[in-house]
Amino acid sequence: MTDQQLTSSADRPASAAPSEAQPRPAAKPRPPRQRPARRFEVGPVSEIPPGARKIVNPRGNLSIGIFNINGSFYALKNTCPHMGGPLCAGLQTGTTRATTTPDGRFETEWIRDNEIIACPWHHWEFDILTGKTVFPSRQRVATYEVTVEDIARMADARVETYPVVVESAMVYLELR
Amino acid sequence: MLIDTSVHPILADQELFPLIGKPWSDGRLPDPMGLRHVPPDPGVIIDPGLTADPAEFARVLFGERGVDVAVISPLTRGLEPNPQVAAAVARATNTWVADRWLSQIQYGGRFAGSIRLPVTNVAASLAEIRTWADDPRFVQVAVPMRTFVPYGDDTYLPIWEVVADLGLPVAIYDDYATGVAHPESPVGAVRYFAEKFAATPFSDIVHMATLITCGIFDRVPGLKVIFGDASVDLGRVMLWRLEKDWRSGRVEIPWVERIPSQYAQPHLRFVSHPEDGVADGATVSPDLLGISDAEHLVLFGSHFPYWDAMDAKTVYDQWPGPIQDRVLSGNALEAMPRLASFLKSQTNPQ
């Protein structure tokens, strides 16, 4: 199974449909100028709607998952620090928090839906926003900076309407 | 100083029944030695001359063995399904301990007691605590290892809250009497006494695991539980297993916010066993100190007068002196805060 197949599997929520605006038959955007040497082009924003993710291989064996959480992008190394499992191919989910009833019983509350990635091996939960395990541990997964740039704006300064910006924005990984 | 935390006088029918009162004293109770698994040799279990005579206990423990304080906790008659009978047996046992053991000044006030709780009856357990807790000679509560529901269950929470407030740790000991308990193994009754003996520690492990996973220690931060029948060594490796599954499945039990192993120092204690660490028969090797954390978690207890009693004088010979001191007395003083004042009153009788 390839990483690409994983990202297109059924765990992408239905609500993550592209914006209602008609896609503009855009000319092929030119790459941005002065692109940093360690920058990797992930793909257009429209390919990773909120709630979705994409796994890429910027170089060699390095595999990275890029997640769109409510319009913000986050990137985690696709290798679980525990046993090396393909973390970003795991279940994207929420987690639980304990609440206490007035009579002293514990109950669980579901929180942070879609902001947690559970490794497909062993279900270790990681916070997609920080790369930290949800439980106390010494381990965390490497995170990477993600930038979004409006190529259309760079390519053609006259086009500035909102749907056009969304349709033509590109997601980049800034590799250290 | 030597504190023996595991001493178990046997309350025989002839002393127990008059204390239970009518109508229960007209009936029968399970045999104190258990009849399901007959030991290979009657002498194996206990020296018949040493069942319940304070003078004999004093002679052996304080005289021969150099014990300074013995914390006594009579085993009772196993799990009792009738809540009234359970309450009556516990009340009778505690009355007997107070009158026959703790009040006998000729033994120098060196017997400390345990409040026996009828755990199948939570209301009666709370009443028993209320009755005896003001007596500073009771330094812990004692509960049976066999239960219908493990000790992590919320049923027991009111008991744990009260005893933690009173500074009383909870000691869990296996009654030899079998009563109506579940079979000794998850796959039914075992055939031989030896199997029952070997499997016993796992019941403590189930209690340990559920106390953690049910969040009892998170809600009762002052609670300390003393496992009478599991070695610290088994406790350690089973905690590792538990914490591995906790990392995978903690979403089910989010109140467990600490790594399960970290509940050990504040909350878990293990009575000493010859199989702690690596034993060559006569002594326990110091090899695992620092890993099992026996230096903080083990309380010396001889299990006297039962057959698996161990001798404090030699068994920890290879351990560094300060660690020996912790196991032989320091850890007990820490786990049973009432022992300190008890000791003061002992040095100044009356």
Next chain:
Amino acid sequence: MTAETLADQNQEVAVSIVDCDVHVEFQNRDAMLQYMPEPWRSRLGSRRGTSQRESYGPLWNARRLDSYGPSGLPAGSEPDLVHKQLLSEAAVDFAIVLRHARGTVDPDLNAALCRASNMWLASTWLDQWSAGGRFFGSISIPVDNVPAAVEEIEHWAGHPGFKQVVLGHYSERPLGYPQYDPIWAAAARHRLPVAMHFTTNAADSIGQTPVGRYPHHVDYHSIAFPVTYAAHLMSWICAGTFDRLPDFRVVMVEGGFLWHRPVLARLAQQWPKLAGEIPAARSDPMSYVRDHVRFTTQPVEESETPGQVARYLELADAANILMFSSDYPHYDYDDPQRALPPDLDRDMHDRIMSRNAIEFYDLPATRPVSELDRA
């Protein structure tokens, strides 16, 4: 040298990873029903199962999410994907496959389910999907149907692909009780080890303990297996099963390892006083484990300080009685590159990863180079 050039020369590579716990599955229910005789085939019809575990499952998928192919077939059911993940990516040389047919409440149906599972295994993973003989099988038997269990062992005993017998960890009584003896005698007669792998059958008292039931998956999954495996191990030892059957060997799979030393130590401490009642004849109960019992690693014990586990492994004689297992494709899969503590003695590491299993199962120490090998 690359795999390609080695393959050209018909070369052999040393076996360095033997995985003693791999699970495979039918692709669908029809595939299973093909192997079922009437009346069971008609009676079972399209009902999904009469033997599924109904409690204590993990909240999230019990299989590795990355072990499902694009087709969505069950994990462990597609040979290409299993070959890729297990033989290429994890670099496993030999895999011992355990597919235990879960039991129903009907012992006759259980016998038919075991036979179907074994027939299927023989014609698939031990034949057309074996990647050149890299998969070995386990004969699934119904422990609640002793005559059928014996018959199943006899039926498959000469088959070169089956290396052992497999059963679940639940039974009506601990397995040293005499009613089970014919099973152990049959296995010993054919020098087939008996692997215990935790399985829950419809009739089992799931989650039962001597002090009540586990409230959560976490406590069930971490505590139940050692407790139950220990009951069976003590039962076999005390009943003298190993004394009576010198060729009877046991593999305790996925039930933990480190617990056995404190439990055996407890028994050994008091053995002189206890042994009078029991048929076991040896003076040291620990020796039964060394001579008759092996454990597998997964789920390997872990600590915040891996060196602590390494020390415990040494003391528990891991160098002689522990064998690597991954539990592929289950979610709690342990990867062969990362499963053992990094500071483990090198020789012990190699013995656990392959040599103990090679000796125990009498496997070849080398295998031909394969195109599945990573360059």
